[in-house]
Amino acid sequence: MDSAYLIETIIKVVVILLVFSALAGIGTYFERKILAFMQRRLGPMYVGPFGVLQFGADAIKLFTKEDIIPTGVVARIFKIAPVITAATAFMAAAAIPFLPEFEIFGYTVHPIVSDINVGILYILGVMAIGLYGPLLGGMASANKYSLISAARAAAVFISYEVVSGLAILAPIMMVGSLSLIDFNEYQLSNGWLVWSQPVAFVLFWIAAFAETGRTPFHLIANDHELIDGFGTEYSGMRWGLFFIGEYANMFFISFVIPLLFLGGFGDGSVLGAFALLGKMAFFFFFFLWTRAAWPDVRPDQLMWLCWKVLMPIAVINVVITGIVMM
Amino acid sequence: MKMEEFNNRNVTEGDYFKCDIADYPTTGWDKFKRVMQRTFRGELFVGLWVVMREMIKFDIHTVQYPEEKMPIGPRYRAIHQMKRLWESDTERCIGCGLCEKICISNCIKIDTKIDENSRKEVSEYTINLGRCIFCGYCAEVCPELAITHGGEYENASDQREHFVDYEAMLTPLDTMLAGGQKEFEGFGAITPHEDERVKKTPLAY
Numbered sequence: 128m129d130s131a132y133l134i135e136t137i138i139k140v141v142v143i144l145l146v147f148s149a150l151a152g153i154g155t156y157f158e159r160k161i162l163a164f165m166q167r168r169l170g171p172m173y174v175g176p177f178g179v180l181q182f183g184a185d186a187i188k189l190f191t192k193e194d195i196i197p198t199g200v201v202a203r204i205f206k207i208a209p210v211i212t213a214a215t216a217f218m219a220a221a222a223i224p225f226l227p228e229f230e231i232f233g234y235t236v237h238p239i240v241s242d243i244n245v246g247i248l249y250i251l252g253v254m255a256i257g258l259y260g261p262l263l264g265g266m267a268s269a270n271k272y273s274l275i276s277a278a279r280a281a282a283v284f285i286s287y288e289v290v291s292g293l294a295i296l297a298p299i300m301m302v303g304s305l306s307l308i309d310f311n312e313y314q315l316s317n318g319w320l321v322w323s324q325p326v327a328f329v330l331f332w333i334a335a336f337a338e339t340g341r342t343p344f345h346l347i348a349n350d351h352e353l354i355d356g357f358g359t360e361y362s363g364m365r366w367g368l369f370f371i372g373e374y375a376n377m378f379f380i381s382f383v384i385p386l387l388f389l390g391g392f393g394d395g396s397v398l399g400a401f402a403l404l405g406k407m408a409f410f411f412f413f414f415l416w417t418r419a420a421w422p423d424v425r426p427d428q429l430m431w432l433c434w435k436v437l438m439p440i441a442v443i444n445v446v447i448t449g450i451v452m453m
Numbered sequence: 454m455k456m457e458e459f460n461n462r463n464v465t466e467g468d469y470f471k472c473d474i475a476d477y478p479t480t481g482w483d484k485f486k487r488v489m490q491r492t493f494r495g496e497l498f499v500g501l502w503v504v505m506r507e508m509i510k511f512d513i514h515t516v517q518y519p520e521e522k523m524p525i526g527p528r529y530r531a532i533h534q535m536k537r538l539w540e541s542d543t544e545r546c547i548g549c550g551l552c553e554k555i556c557i558s559n560c561i562k563i564d565t566k567i568d569e570n571s572r573k574e575v576s577e578y579t580i581n582l583g584r585c586i587f588c589g590y591c592a593e594v595c596p597e598l599a600i601t602h603g604g605e606y607e608n609a610s611d612q613r614e615h616f617v618d619y620e621a622m623l624t625p626l627d628t629m630l631a632g633g634q635k636e637f638e639g640f641g642a643i644t645p646h647e648d649e650r651v652k653k654t655p656l657a658y
Contacts, residue, residue, distance in 0.1 A: 164513075168515050
């Protein structure tokens with residue numbers, strides 16, 4: 128391993144970490160604004176012009192708040208749980224090509240930390256580990272709301288993971304690779320996968336909502352039932368780590384869906400790069416859009432949906448894909 | 454609509470009708486049909502369209518409070534005010550004590566004494582705003598329209614007593630002389646043009 132590669136990788140890791148930490152903060156601003164406009168409100172207006180500096184004020188608040196470890200908690204697990212959520216969210220980003228490769232000062236940059244051959248499997252797996260954060264944090268909190276939240280996290284986890292895994296299986300069979308770069312190349316020559324695999328696209332999209340815990344499936348930390356769920360006992364930056372993890376996850380899954388189904392960055396031109404960012408922006412916007420429009424489902428309804436409806440459809444989709452490919 | 458129509462609770466006559474709500478499905482096939490209907494009727498997209506429409510219309514209803522304020526109604530009951538007589542600029546309160554008597558939260562304390570002219574004089578008048586529920590009974594019962602509710606609802610101070618001091622509630626003399634005293638339009642108050650019809654007290658003529 129030569130040192131140039133090492134330095135390049137470290138720089139890429141740092142850039143991704145900084146960019147998406149900041150994006151998680153800016154994402155909260157967009158979420159507040161868009162939700163407010165959809166509800167005929169104005170949202171944050173006072174910090175900076177039109178409230179754009181609100182996330183800076185929030186960051187100052189989170190960083191300077193006292194870090195309280197309640198007496199009844201299992202302290203070590205309680206402390207490590209937010210780190211799991213945030214760390215796994217960023218670890219999953221290692222296999223995501225955020226932009227097509229480009230040249231800068233005659234040096235070709237691949238905007239992907241590591242193009243490993245099990246890319247999508249790695250992303251889904253590491254993102255799934257992120258649910259250990261709510262699970263462990265909720266169980267260690269010595270709070271009944273947190274405990275219910277942890278139990279729900281486990282229930283959601285075993286439900287959506289089957290659907291997202293089986294849904295992605297059919298496109299993987301067609302592409303014959305797990306790397307997101309290969310997905311992009313395949314769609315460049317064979318057309319977008321959403322046209323040949325619309326069912327898998329919808330199923331994966333639904334599973335993405337459960338994965339990130341966004342509104343139709345926002346039952347892990349459902350404010351009106353469970354206070355803040357697993358985050359009830361957390362304060363300051365530990366709670367903030369949960370928050371950053373959740374929003375980073377939203378951004379990463381918003382990158383993964385277009386890369387898998389909507390042609391990714393296409394031919395790698397500047398236009399393709401902007402197209403990928405545009406598609407990512409749409410999927411991120413859709414997360415906020417549904418939060419304004421849709422009600423939440425109950426945990427039993429989510430499990431019913433995943434196990435009795437989506438999983439059979441996913442299996443049928445895989446079988447039909449296999450028959451067609453033969 | 455007249456009151457009789459509201460008071461008629463006989464559901465068998467009139468315009469009453471039952472809501473058209475389908476029964477809960479019992480058999481598995483019916484449940485399946487309901488799931489299919491709900492899935493493919495596109496109700497979720499109606500919800501998405503509604504919020505998107507509101508975002509595009511951008512018809513914001515927010516009142517940005519410290520800069521913008523909603524007008525409050527004339528019968529709004531905020532911090533009490535003590536009024537002065539228009540003709541003599543003296544206090545209207547005659548110390549009858551009705552407000553203290555009627556106050557349902559016992560927050561008004563009034564004390565009177567006989568002054569050097571052998572007239573009844575209010576020596577102490579306080580309202581405990583920590584107890585006051587702003588019911589308006591004091592303003593309604595006052596025979597002299599002396600105590601009223603004002604429209605001042607932005608009351609922040611170190612101490613509650615700053616608002617309930619008799620001197621603070623009383624219309625300042627310079628405001629009074631400039632004709633700035635606002636008459637209460639609410640409970641038991643005089644009508645807006647009452648000052649054209651009001652006669653001076655018998656002593657004046």
